[in-house]
Amino acid sequence: MPHPDIATIADIARVFGAERPEATALIAGERTVTFADLDARSSRAAQAFRAAGVGFGDRVAFIEKNGVEFFEIVCALSKLGAIVVPVNWRLAPAEMLHILRDSDARVVVVGTEFSGHVEAIEDELTCAVVAVGDHPRWPGYDDWIAGHPADDPCVTTQPDDVAFLMYTSGTTGAPKGVMLTNDNYFCKATGIAERWRFDADSVSLAVMPMFHMAGSGWALVGLCEGARTVVLRDVDPAAILQAVARHGITNMLLVPVVIQRLLDTPGVESTDFSALRAIVYGASPITDDVLVRALARFNCDLLQVYGQTETTGSITQLDEHRPELLRSCGKPFPWVEIRIVDDAGRDLPPGTVGELWTRSRQNMRGYWNNPDATTATLTADGWLRTGDAGYVDDAGHVFLQDRVKDMIVSGGENVYPTEVENALMTHPDVGDVAVIGVPDATWGEAVTAIVVPATGTSPAAAELIAYARERLAGYKLPKSVVFTDTLPRTPSGKVLKRALREPYWEGVGRRIG
Secondary structure, eight states, X not given: OOOTTOXXXXXXXXXXXXXXXXXXXXXXXXXXXXXXXXXXXXXXXXXXXXXXXXXTTOEEEEEOOSSHXXXXXXXXXXXXXXXXXXXXXXXXXXXXXXXXXXHTOSEEEEEGGGHHHHHHHGGGOOSEEEEESOOSSSOBXXXXXXXXXXXXXXXXXXXXXXXXXXXXXXXXXXXXEEEEEHHXXXXXXHHHTTTTXXXXXXXXXXXXXXXXXXXXIHHHHHHHTTOEEEEOSSXXXXXXXXXXXXXXXXXXXXXXXXXXXXXXXXXXXXXOOTTOOEEEEOSSOOOHHHHHHHHHHHOSXXXXXXXXXXXXXXXXXXXXXOGGGTTOOOEEOTTOEXXXXXXXXXXXXXXXXXXXXXXXXXXXXXXXXOHXXXXXXXXXXXXXXXXXXXXXXXXXXXXXXXXXXXXXXETTEEEOHHHHHHHHHTXXXXXXXXXXXXXXXXXXXXXXXXXXXXXXXXXXXXXXXXXXXXXXXXXXXXXXXXXXXXOOBOTXXXXXXXHHHHHHHTXXXXXXX
């Protein structure tokens, strides 16, 4: 059952720090952190941020893989009423700079592995930099907080105050900051824990990156229940198996590509999964073969979910894996409304494909500093246009067909073709380009660039991929480049992406998670 006194992330540290001080909150490698530790260290961090000029509503960026520091900082900022900006550490330095500028971050906390990224843009930053680990010029996080008292600043925050600013790539290329409030998180955390088989005795595995809802959103649901949370720095199947065996993991969230890799990892047959209650999965399609193998090997509940960053993650769930429902992402949670509408926003009957709209307290407050994008996504009466196309059956199960937009999901990461096309079009040998997703056994979809060479040139695929690598995060890079004489276009000049995709997707059930 949700704790009645927990309504903000700060309350997780405060309430359990007082009621269950010696209970384990976090395990990361050989390090164990009790709720009392989490409360005290997050208060010291809050005082350090306050001394650095961070106040109510200010933003602090975090660029580092999963670790205890993320949770200390999130609790610390909540104690100040400040906002955490978890940055995708896979981004290129220029992409990180856009987020730091757009969010107007006061401080950026960066791990040693990514200090080179921040050094590359340091001259253009106006914020302070704190290092997790050693750095010749920037203060080290542990020393930086150690000089401050463990006094909770106790800033009062309201349900509608923003707690997280999560950046999601936009169809126009530049990432947009999704404003998620205390209430967005806690209306969900309190309703969903039981559905995800959480209680105070759970041992949760936090392995997906914290800049994803699948990472931070998942971890906070368990922590709200007072569950012990085992934090893995990287998505490493062998380390997941080791954690399951060593800590008796009861609940974990994985994307399908990781479930598939886990099933193929040596030692999976001998690992003891008896404590495991549930694996929640989503963010991309799962094949029937992987699902059947997972049910047999893990012998626990497999719960498929669907959602977006803009909906604070999951809004539907499928518990029953009957053959006719394998392609469904389940039914909406009781507190979530959904509609399937046509282009004019009119409701469509069951079985008819249209755009999925949703309304609940999980819907974001809007996009940061972007009223036009907010208006385009949220209706005046509170419906969020997901941009995903699908239908609902007579029993209320949601079936997603395709994207209204042309987004590609590769290994659980969203890739927007426009962004990749814009980067490739700056190469002098590229006359025209269209980027599509094609089926890929490992990643679900692979990014493919279809290029029309500029007149008189004959660029090599490897050269174009290397060129893109200097401008884009690794997961956005084309896995392959196909050359063609011309791209099919509508009379108005829009590329016919569906025509380009068809040959690759013939006979393949295209689904979204």
